[in-house]
Amino acid sequence: MVVLSQMLQVLFLSLFTLGASLPQRRQGPEYPATEPIPILRQESEVNFDGTYKYSYETGNGISHEESGFLKDTGDPENQSQVVQGSSSYTSPEGIQIKLVYVADEFGFQPTGDHLPVKPPTPVLIQKALDYLATLPSTPEPPVVSPSRRYY
Template identity: 45%
Template structure:
């Protein structure tokens, strides 16, 4: 009995190691590409591929202004917390055929994408909205005691 198991497993192993996708996809070709990087940290980058992918990005360095220390863009401070601001967009076709278009901006406050395919939160139910409207404003001053 163990001989049959050994023979069957020996025959099955090569088929398990075979590639599952016999047709290799054709690599995408770059149709257009442009990149400009400046000494001040600003840049502009874009490309388009033969499979429909399009990408555009641009960015610049935003000088930080430290009000407490009097530091700003006119001061020569080595590490004043400058931040990079990048904005751009990309588009492609999802595997199910849906066109995906996304615009974004990324800065010191984070990454902020916009696109019709992104999920949105459900609306706040009316009862919760009414309860929130009667709560005191957290930004207002506390009542005198």
């Protein structure tokens, strides 16, 4: 009985060691090797006043340009960063995509022929919005707090 117990312990430890020695992570998918894409042009300029400019162009037709500067808002503690740039590449369908953007205190504002455009506002809704704009604004009604007296 003692020998059987020891054999079970050795068997258990052997199986545990085998399980612990197996690879712990699954390997990711293997992709076919591709040829490195050359960088044809790359420029970068960073200045002490907060302005910068960089650009690059790759051998597969991707290009990007960006520049930025600090916009004076009148308050030296709260200056605004303005970034302007453009990117272009060829889509898998063979269409040349060009994106031009500005990012400032009003947010990111992209433009490009490939971006969706807001549909026109229906005539009746626009009519209602125009009518509402002609009405005088009404003050908010006063907030009445509940009585603190209990009867």
